[in-house]
Amino acid sequence: MKRYILGRLTVVPILLIGIVTVAFCVSRLIPSDPLASIVGERQMNNEEIVNAAKQRWGLDKSVPRQYVLYLENLVRGDLGTSFRTKQSVVADLGERIPATLELAVAAMLFGGLGGVVLGAVSASKKNKPADHISRIFSLVGSSLPVFWTGLALLFLLYARLGWFPGPGRLPPRTRPPDHVTGLYTVDALLAGNPKLALQTLHRLLLPAFVLGWAIMGSVSRLVRASMLDELHADYVRTARAKGLRNATVMRVHVLRNAMLPVLTILGFAFASLLTGAVLTETIFEWNGVGSYAVAATRSLDYPAINGVCLFGGLVFLLANLVTDLLYALADPKIRLS
């Protein structure tokens, strides 16, 4: 197992260099000038200001030279300074990753756990009303566009009914808890402020539900299909013949075996949530990686674009690795081979 993990980890840096190289080249191929975002449209014809900006941001150097400098800095852990925020990209991502992580974890609880529960309900109540209801619920969640669901729920539950708070991670006129993890719910608890923890959790519910509902459908359908396959397997018949309670059969035998393909989906779903929650973050004013990526792309902020690509690549590589490891843990046949 150790050799397997080491072997997988060895290729990670090579893949990451490939990712940043592609990101670097693609962003330079776009027929636009990032200086427009740096100096503003009105000063683009002011040669003195444009030259000063080029020099300041290293854009006066040749593209190959910029690439070499970027790699040299990358080795030192420096992802450069964002043209847009004027802060280091490492600091920018450090501020935003916890926000996205908090949202993604909560969305996984809704979507992942919810999907497993609904799938299990559907499988065990096949073709009964509970099956139909859970399938329709899942289908609706995965069919509706996230931006529409988010806007509709905000309008209904916040603006009209007032049951949920509005967009943003914190209530109005409230300062963030002292930074420890960057996850406000956790930091509020660590700061001994359970009221704030509840408030931040309350604010997390709606965006997490919107995001989670979208992945719930695929998870529940997969769980349902896998469980129905397993229900007809010989070992299940044997377990029942031996007099095991149905709940035990379902939980210990059927669900465990049915979870194998679901693990793959969950791993990639989590990676997608970390890197692709753009619309949800925008609608709910969640200052995470997704909204940062969009802003960086729109202003052709090279360092930020490369930083986000690097982060996304790392997340997917790690998700892939963790999924493989979980797979091996869950299935002795894979572990032994």
Add this chain to the structure above:
Amino acid sequence: MGSSTGRASGRGLVAALATVALIAASCGSDDDSSGGTTVVGDSSNTTAGVDSTPASAGGTDVRELVVARDMDVNSLDPARAYCDTCQIYLTAVYETLITVDPSDLSQQIPRLATSWEANDDNTVFTFALADATFADGSPVEAKDVKWSWERLSNVKASASYLMDGYSSIETPDEKTVVVTFEAPNSAFLPIVSAPYMGVSNSDEAIAQASALADETAETDDSAEPFFLENSLGSGPYQLESYTEGDALVLVRNDNYWNGTPQFPMVTIKQVKDSASQLQQLQAGDVDIAMQISLDSLSQIEGDPNLNVSTTDSYNFVYIAVSPGAQGPGGAELQDPMVREAIKLAVDYTGILDVTVAGNGKLQASPIPNGFDGSADLALPAQDLDKATALMAEAGLTDGFTLDAMYPKVNVYGVDFDVMMQKVQQDLKKINIEVNLQPVEFPQWIDAINAEGIPLTAVYFAPDHTDSSQYPGYFGMIDGSPWSVRAGGGAAGAPIVNEKEAPLLSKALASSGAAKTAAYTELGQEMINDLIFFPLVNPQLVLASQADVTGNLYSGCCNLDLSFVGIG
């Protein structure tokens, strides 16, 4: 047997839902820290009815002010900041020597300066400073003004052009500043009232941020990160924190030299779109919403909990043609009759209706309504018969195809897609087939500077309150951005109207009625160029909680927080 698993799963689901409901119920309304979002009061407030004197706490502490805004901050360094939100921030934190009276664009009122004067030919400007102090209690001195303005000029950032043409800044004593220009510059006093001309505490900027103001600032100044976390001004508020994409938080300057600022804290909260700003204003989560779209006005007008009004702005949206552009239509545009036909084919009032529901004004020239030189010019009007005749006279009865690349944006409530579709319909009536190409802003900039764009749409908001910025940008004057763009960008040759540069020099050397006359003449020349067709001078929606006072639009500063209070 299967049913027992189903019950177990069902119980789990019910438990999860119950937990969610419990959290929702236990949290209830989570803005109880606001201490006063329930608002009552008069909804008929108008700009004219609002007192424009600075708000003062008068010994009573009020709640934190929350302003919803889609922020566009490019920097918080006073020498590098250049954006609409920067204007609000700089005005609150870094005071200028003089500022603009919110109720009268042409009037400057004192801030750090007690008096100011220009010599007869507008080349020497003298300011006497008040006994003001920075937030750390140290006095504001002439050397701070000199250092701040020289740094603004020498960092060669976006707002550096405001100091163009000065030859020296003298400080004969601690309270006197004398600025000398190489050529007459009647624009300087309005420029001094621009937020970008704010004064920093030079001793602390050098000591804490190693900030540079001399010629080396262009290459060696690295103080920007410091200014993203700290402020060194004398204004009523100080920077508490800034998180890009989230919030800009200001705290009261407890050492403020000119009274007690009203709010203990001011948060400018990032709220991307108009609909969300509207919802949060109605829910009481924010006190002021700055970018409510004009088509949402009907949803909040008459709400007794809100103060809602509209006011004229100095922003405008225009279309422009480039006779030297390489793309389809560029060659035909070289004929002034074709350009005039385009001007006459546009349904200006129809565009006002479809873009801002009629809540705006027509504008004659690139000098916006309310600025010197805008009053006596004829407004554009549609005349399809004349436009058709001009097309025939130009030998283009069958029309031609015109490429129209424009930035895909929604500014000042004007959706460019909607506006350009209307322009497309209008020009179709004289057989011009407009090929719409919405693009991202950097792509648009690249295209227009490289080879020009036959027909485009852009917007403009003033940096300061002097009309000189308009011929300086829109004029067919050697070196102006639009002289190059109209001529086809770097690939073409600039278009120059020989009358405009002398007229601008004349305006900069004049004062009073002579200055107004020069700018009026310049405005007419820019109309005659047939390059720009201003379409919408939109109004702005001023929306706040009913007890908020002083929510005024300022021509220099957007929103001057020192005027905002709780009534």
